[in-house]
Amino acid sequence: MGQMQFVASGLFGFFVTALLIAHLIPIARRVDLVDRPGGRKCHANPTPLIGGVAMFIGFALAVLTLEVPLSPFKALFAGAIVLVVVGVLDDHRDLSARSRFVAQIGAGLLMALWGGVLLADLGYLLSNQLWVLGLLAIPVTVFATVGVINATNMIDGLDGLAASLVLVTIGALMLVAWHGAATTELGILTVLAGVTLGFLVFNLRRRGPALVFMGDAGSMFLGFVLVWFLVAFTQGSDRLMAPTTALWLFALPLIDTFQVIIKRAAQGRSPFSADRAHCHHVLQDAGLSRRQTLAAMVGLxxxxxxxxxxxxxxxxxxxxxxxxxxxxxxMIAVGLRHAPRLIPSRPRAFDLD
Incomplete structure (x- = not known):
């Protein structure tokens, strides 16, 4: 199959996602599936939380247009369905953190036990000896799954940020798949890039605030698909890349989550408590506009x-x-700590974007 067919499927996913969002916006308002302003939230109007649903449906339909074997990815779709359903319920009713974790752990188990995508080793981390996990393979795989999903969720605090960072990782994985002649994986990742771009059209606008958010349904869906390929590409005798490479491809969400958890733990608070400790919050508080913050994060x-x-x-x-x-x-941790001194201050009143 030619790569142009992958591009066509990606474009199909893009347009399906965009059309779904346009039609789901009034429905979301009618059923009150919206994120209301207040507290630490920066948006001024209730914003529909249907980006994740639209991306998943667009992804599923567009993948069916690929002429590739999809049987090895049944667990990917099963786990994604679980996370999207739980995510929509959470976006609408605010489920407990325990409910979300149960769903994420379930998706991780589906990935490992049914899909066969398992962190069996950590590569050659410190020597020429392969770090085989043995009996720890399943719990470490589940831990990695929950970690990537929540890192994607926690970085979703600025219009366009989470989707843009996800696109960076998708693009890098596409290059790895192309270089390694992983045809099926390249096709699926191309579709994922298309649906993410379809969402960004409504979430990152040139003028005005976002028309939709991805919600927990979207961040958990994207995080799960990413961790599937990040793990799959790093395992087996014919692995496409080393596990350490995966850290670099998903660097910013991981670093952001790590530094937030460390800060909150040092203050004796829950890792999931609300504050302005995220990288994008620190940069904005130091004086960058929203667009400048987005550009800095994506650039890194x-x-x-x-x-x-x-x-x-x-x-x-x-x-x-x-x-x-x-x-x-x-270096990022030190830079964030000294950001207020490194970034020239400016009046907040001029932050019109």
Whole structure:
């Protein structure tokens, strides 16, 4: 199959997602599936939370147009359905954190036990010896699944940010799949890129606020699909990339979640309590506009993904890649700490975007 067919399927996913969002907006308002302003929220009007539903439906329909074997991905769709349903219920009724975690753990178990996408090893992290997980493979896989899903959810605090960072990871994974001749995976990732762009048309507008949000349904769906491929590409004797490369491709959400949890734990608070400790909050509070903050975050994500891909193709030893990632993480942490002094202050009244 030619790659142009993948592009056609991606475009189909884009238009289906966009059309669904346009038609679901009034329905969402009617059934009160909206995110209301208040508290720490920056939007001024109730905003429909139907981006995730539209992306999932667009993804499912567009994948069916691919002439590739889909049987190995039954668990991917099963886990995604569970997360989207629970996500919609949470967006509408505010489910407990326990309910969300149960759904995420269930999706991780489906991925590992049914889909066979399992973190059996962590690569050659510190030596020439492969770090085999053995009996820890399933719990570590579930932990990674829950971690990536929640990292995607927690970074969704600024118009266009979560979807843009997800697109960076998708693009990098597409390059890895293309270079490794993973045809089926490349087609599915192309469709995922298309539906994410279809959502961004309504979430990241040139003028005015977002018309829709992805909601928990969207962030959990995207996070699950990402972790599926991040794990699948790093395992087996014919792996497409090293596990350390996966860290670089999903760097910003991971680093943001890590530094937020560390800050909250140091203050004796729950890792999931509300505050303005996220990277995008710190940059905005330091004086950047929303657009500047988005550009800075996406720029860092692109730099990290480029470093990961360069290390992968140049066969840089995995311990060096791990050390580089930890150094990059420390640099961001130091930069955030000193952001108020590094970024020239400006009147908040002029933050019109």
């Amino acid at each position: 994500a692109l730099a990290a993904a480029a470093a990961g891909l360069a290390g992968h193709w140049l066969a840089v030893p995995e311990p060096w890649m791990l050390g580089g990632f930890l150094t990059f993480t420390a």
